[in-house]
Amino acid sequence: TEDHLRHIESLATFPSGAGKISHLRATNLGECLSSEEHDLVFPTPEFSDKALVPSTEKYLEMYRRSVRDPAGFWGDIAAEFYWKEKWDCEKVCSENLDVRKGTVEIEWFKGGKTNICFNALDRIVDNGDGDKVALYWEGNVPGLDDKLTYKELLDKVCQLSNYLKDVGVKKGDAVVIYLPMLAELPISMLACARIGAVHSVVFAGFSAESLAQRIIDCKPNVVITCNAVLRGDKPILLKNIVDQAITQSADNGVSVDLCLTYENQSAMKKEATKWQADRDIWWQDVVPKYPNTCLVEWVDAEDPLFLLYTSGSTGKPKGVLHTTGGYMVYAATTFKYAFDYKPSDVYWCTADCGWITGHSYVSYGPLLNGASVVIFEGAPNYPDSGRCWDIVDKYNVTIFYTAPTLVRSLMREKNEYVTRYSRKSLRVLGSVGEPINPSAWRWFYNIVGDSRCPISDTWWQTETGGFMITPLPGSWPQKPGSATFPFFGVQPVIVDEKGNEIEGECSGYLCVKNSWPGAFRTLYGDHDRYETTYFKPFPGYYFSGDGCSRDGDGYYWLTGRVDDVINVSGHRIGTAEVESALVLHPQCVEAAVVGVEHEVKGQGIYAFVTLVDGVTYSEELRKSLILSVRNQIGAFAAPDKIHWAPGLPKTRSGKIMRRILRKIASRQLEELGDISTLADPAVVDQLIALSDC
Ligand code: PRX
Numbered sequence: 001t002e003d004h005l006r007h008i009e010s011l012a013t014f015p016s017g018a019g020k021i022s023h024l025r026a027t028n029l030g031e032c033l034s035s036e037e038h039d040l041v042f043p044t045p046e047f048s049d050k051a052l053v054p055s056t057e058k059y060l061e062m063y064r065r066s067v068r069d070p071a072g073f074w075g076d077i078a079a080e081f082y083w084k085e086k087w088d089c090e091k092v093c094s095e096n097l098d099v100r101k102g103t104v105e106i107e108w109f110k111g112g113k114t115n116i117c118f119n120a121l122d123r124i125v126d127n128g129d130g131d132k133v134a135l136y137w138e139g140n141v142p143g144l145d146d147k148l149t150y151k152e153l154l155d156k157v158c159q160l161s162n163y164l165k166d167v168g169v170k171k172g173d174a175v176v177i178y179l180p181m182l183a184e185l186p187i188s189m190l191a192c193a194r195i196g197a198v199h200s201v202v203f204a205g206f207s208a209e210s211l212a213q214r215i216i217d218c219k220p221n222v223v224i225t226c227n228a229v230l231r232g233d234k235p236i237l238l239k240n241i242v243d244q245a246i247t248q249s250a251d252n253g254v255s256v257d258l259c260l261t262y263e264n265q266s267a268m269k270k271e272a273t274k275w276q277a278d279r280d281i282w283w284q285d286v287v288p289k290y291p292n293t294c295l296v297e298w299v300d301a302e303d304p305l306f307l308l309y310t311s312g313s314t315g316k317p318k319g320v321l322h323t324t325g326g327y328m329v330y331a332a333t334t335f336k337y338a339f340d341y342k343p344s345d346v347y348w349c350t351a352d353c354g355w356i357t358g359h360s361y362v363s364y365g366p367l368l369n370g371a372s373v374v375i376f377e378g379a380p381n382y383p384d385s386g387r388c389w390d391i392v393d394k395y396n397v398t399i400f401y402t403a404p405t406l407v408r409s410l411m412r413e414k415n416e417y418v419t420r421y422s423r424k425s426l427r428v429l430g431s432v433g434e435p436i437n438p439s440a441w442r443w444f445y446n447i448v449g450d451s452r453c454p455i456s457d458t459w460w461q462t463e464t465g466g467f468m469i470t471p472l473p474g475s476w477p478q479k480p481g482s483a484t485f486p487f488f489g490v491q492p493v494i495v496d497e498k499g500n501e502i503e504g505e506c507s508g509y510l511c512v513k514n515s516w517p518g519a520f521r522t523l524y525g526d527h528d529r530y531e532t533t534y535f536k537p538f539p540g541y542y543f544s545g546d547g548c549s550r551d552g553d554g555y556y557w558l559t560g561r562v563d564d565v566i567n568v569s570g571h572r573i574g575t576a577e578v579e580s581a582l583v584l585h586p587q588c589v590e591a592a593v594v595g596v597e598h599e600v601k602g603q604g605i606y607a608f609v610t611l612v613d614g615v616t617y618s619e620e621l622r623k624s625l626i627l628s629v630r631n632q633i634g635a636f637a638a639p640d641k642i643h644w645a646p647g648l649p650k651t652r653s654g655k656i657m658r659r660i661l662r663k664i665a666s667r668q669l670e671e672l673g674d675i676s677t678l679a680d681p682a683v684v685d686q687l688i689a690l691s692d693c
Contacts, residue, residue: 001067003503004491004513008063008554040477041445043454047427051340051474059475059485066488067514073489074517078109078329081119081368084298087112087325095515098540104531106515108326109301116305116328117161117194118296120367121154130154133372136346136395137183140230140378142387144266148183150370153190155292156183160191162290167222167258171196171297174218174307176256178211178242180204180229181377184262184283185353186363188224193305193324196297200307200319203354204229204236206634208244210317214309215249215256217319218524222258224283228268232382235267240274260286301325307524308356310462311574312533313564319524320356320462327360327465328368330518334466334487335365338456339399339428340473346425348374348391349401355571356462357432360518361401365466380406385413389421389448400448401430401456403570404440409600411443418447428473430456433570434602435558441480459483459558461544462572463534465518468492469556482555489516492556494548499538509562510548511541564658566595566603573605573637581632582607582639585625587615592648592656593639596665604640606665608648608687617644641665644690647683649675664688 598604
């Protein structure tokens with residue numbers, strides 16, 4: 001810890017210059033957009049003066065305490081929340097991250113009794129903010145909107161909680177939620193939390209097959225969905241997808257008794273919805289009849305709050321399990337500091353609640369701070385590429401948090417789509433999901449933020465529950481493309497292949513050497529996989545799966561996944577999952593999937609496929625292979641390129657040499673390296689010849 005602190009403290013030697021803002025260059029955009037990667041971009045003195053953490057010195061003071069005295073640091077923060085019973089004071093945290101010393105186990109605030117829904121709603125109402133807007137809902141079609149105050153949101157959550165209890169949902173039961181970005185999605189999450197049920201939200205872009213897989217894993221009695229949603233002009237019939245998934249689950253011995261279906265009138269009338277009367281029920285027919293008060297189920301800090309499935313390097317998605325107390329404290333605190341949250345802010349995060357970003361930074365983190373949150377049902381380019389800025393102006397959004405892929409897709413359009421809107425309300429921007437390339441950073445900063453708003457480039461993961469490495473706006477200069485420094489209480493380390501920590505300027509594997517309150521506690525039903533994936537590769541540390549470098553000033557630069565996971569538009573996809581989906585196609589015998597650079601998506605999916613003997617590759621077959629992936633996983637995982645591969649480069653022991661495939665996919669043919677160890681080196685030429693097929 002002391003070494004780590006010395007290292008972090010080296011950042012106190014920043015070139016002094018806060019206030020002499022390098023972004024003044026933005027008066028000459030051309031120059032700024034092409035300037036050096038390692039530019040320092042200082043927060044304005046006006047921003048820093050009012051910031052929660054106004055200087056590097058203040059950060060260091062807080063950071064020092066957070067790692068030297070985690071119990072004191074986190075205990076003080078946790079005390080700002082409501083606890084029915086306090087945790088064991090001695091043991092704010094107990095952890096073993098070292099597999100060599102026994103089972104990996106992490107506990108925070110054990111013995112404390114609380115409820116995250118109570119803290120996110122009742123506590124805010126009790127503090128006198130019941131009339132403050134909690135959710136501004138913006139529909140897909142401009143002009144269709146709604147809002148709920150904290151009091152109204154609490155009422156709705158209580159009605160659903162009462163209904164769920166009435167149909168038999170108890171503490172510890174799983175509830176699967178398959179909803180688009182309607183207010184009913186956070187309402188459902190909060191209602192589960194209120195009664196101690198464990199929610200498993202499945203992103204509504206996943207296919208019936210993926211939904212079934214998740215239902216089978218956690219065996220809920222109740223699934224919550226809606227009839228349909230509009231994506232642009234196109235209705236997506238979500239209820240039909242749920243019907244298929246429930247049928248598939250039943251075939252696998254898991255039956256769902258109740259499908260609570262919200263009627264999303266803007267997308268489809270209820271009469272047009274397929275219905276199974278003994279199982280399906282309309283939300284609007286039952287939920288509003290229930291009382292709008294509901295007693296809270298007090299749960300232990302270590303009782304499970306939610307499951308969220310994410311991709312790994314095998315075909316089977318991992319059920320990441322988060323518990324209540326630590327997650328609550330961490331989601332709220334990271335939100336507050338990384339966005340420099342003030343009660344007057346209006347906050348908009350473009351993520352869907354189907355992903356971790358939507359859990360921690362659409363629902364829990366902001367609501368626990370009493371924030372006004374915009375949620376958006378639609379697509380950012382509908383009806384045109386100015387929609388985001390239209391929404392920013394409409395609600396006077398002050399904090400705007402999004403993914404680099406959206407930034408890149410919008411920066412390809414004319415700047416006029418941005419500049420025709422005022423955006424004066426904006427004060428902090430945020431980025432998440434993948435490394436933001438410096439040119440996208442600069443466009444976001446200069447054009448969207450008018451060279452005035454710091455960007456919090458937040459590095460974290462489904463597993464970490466909240467931000468791990470992130471700027472604290474106002475505290476230190478930023479470097480376009482760097483997530484900068486660790487959040488309070490997080491001790492990142494960079495290790496080499498042997499697991500030795502590397503000091504100073506270096507590159508390697510990003511690990512964390514202590515636990516933090518928001519850390520996931522296990523993979524649902526598979527603690528062995530938890531240990532093997534995250535704690536065995538580098539014993540003594542949590543291994544993130546990411547590569548990282550640290551520059552001479554101590555800034556962290558994330559360089560992408562080092563495992564068989566690719567990051568497409570900020571969505572994490574296992575290459576093995578896509579391969580399994582491809583080989584399910586009757587005409588495909590083998591598939592190898594690699595990630596390639598993609599201008600907008602960050603990474604694209606490039607699939608090499610070997611066909612059944614005698615089958616010829618055709619445009620029709622290409623389409624049906626892609627359809628197989630859409631059906632198995634979801635449209636967002638559809639390969640960008642299918643490359644017909646009569647043979648794959650394999651070693652004599654039969655292992656596919658992905659390194660070579662990556663080079664072929666990215667056309668770096670002069671960098672193929674040694675191919676002499678291949679069982680049949682001739683396949684390489686054959687593949688190159690078929691590249692444009
Ligand atoms: O590779 C990192 C990348 O996204 C992965 C985590 O994906 P997921 O669990 O789906 O969570 C996404 C939202 C937190 C990481 O392992 N990643 C996420 N944020 C960043 C990032 N890479 C670089 N910079 C980031 N800010």
